[in-house]
Amino acid sequence: MSEGLTIPIGPQHPSLKEPVSFLITLDGEVVKKAVIELGYNHRGLEKACESRTYIQDLYIIERVCGICSHAHSYAYCRCVEELAGLQTPRRAEYIRGIVGELERLHSHLLWLGVAGHEIGFDTLFMYTWRDRERVLDLLAEIGGNRVNYGINTIGGVRRDLDENICQHILDVMDGLEEQIKYYAELANTEATLIARLAGIGILTRDDVIKYGAVGPVARAAGIMDDVRIVEPYGVFTEIKVNGVTDDHADVYGRTVVRIKEMLESIRLIRLMVKEMPDGPISVRAPRRIPTGEIIIRVEAPRGEDVHYLRSNGTDKPDRVRVRAPSEANWHGMKHMLEGFHFADVPIIIAAIDPCYSCTDRAIMLRSDKGDTVTDWESLRRTGIERYKKMGIDPSKIRMRTSGV
């Protein structure tokens, strides 16, 4: 029996514009084995957060993901607020909810376009990205930037929504609803789309549980894991979300779930704009956060986003940990790829809506001599000594240090 042909995909541009490497072993056209190597995109975000103040960290956390920037900063703010015992005003929670749903809209529209592009359906890509622009323009108007809206701050939101913006939101929603209904109809009836997406990248209900997949991947297999429903927070304690699930368990199912979720988001946005109470938009937050630790989860467009925060009573966090939803979805990827055709690999990868840089949290180097765990200070000393031997003295370089 032949060994099969092994084809490396990536680390440059493997279906999406971020680095990751796949080693695909083929048996004819069928993927026999898939090896996924993450770790090209480690940015040291968590360490950076630990050496800056809580306020400065807002803008680092916002940049964990280029799409779900609100979900991450919302989770982080909720961590800090809970530790500091702050009660955010209701109006702030409504604004956060509106921005969160707008983010879900633009994220799912982006995904639909990327999925179209991966299967060679570029017309769909152009249309959805055109519609996504309208959401981004709206977000720029609300927050001041297209992607890093910076709406969240510790204790509430930074900007209020006036009547003009609310009206504009409703107008855009009317236009979008029409478009998204058209995409929903397209997904139901366009033969090429269905033929290309149905029956590939299957992750059944049992597999979802086994690999711990989250978000639309889990919901497409019939598991309702939407944090807004299973553990309502913020505005969702008052406004009920109608969850979307599907039973196809394949890439097609994930497409259907995302399209239906967009329609649900539009409904929620309209409701939130209508029901938004008057009042203040933020409360004063202390600079020093009381000692404690906390885990918070929110529903990002890609699924459950988990943040952990530990405070030591200073104005800088002691530990920040981000578990982005893509990280949970990677574990089932090998299973999703194996057994399907090589031509389906890009769309199967794209179907979890992966974010590689969100995923890279830590790098572990293994050596034959055994692993050791080194703390930050001794790591720095070792580095300085090593460079001194090479004739360079880096000890003068100023460094931000963590803690007090």
Added chain:
Amino acid sequence: MKKIKKIFIPGKIVARAITSAFKKPATIKYPKSKPDIAPGYRGRLIYSPTNCIDCMMCMRDCPTGAITIKNLGTKENKEMHAYLNIGRCIFCCQCVDTCPKKCLSFSQDIMLSKLNRDNLTIEL
């Protein structure tokens, strides 16, 4: 898992594609026509030194260390200047929110590119 049984005729999107061909494009010809910048868009900062008390809170809260406030005069006779490294600034406007005297604000000026790295530090 559900199997999709119905057979559909492909090319449903063609009708819309044809009508779109006769519509105005959604994109603009940049840089010939200028992009639409929302009124609240965060661009280049504006500094008004009159009320500045040199408390340096803006510098402390800036996540990137992009802004510097300097008093070039004496303690009694203040002459305040603000410098911004636009290569570092992420236009988050935390400094605007932080300033207790409302000395900082933002404009919608986003045309900030320079040909030389040294020119990236500008006086506000």
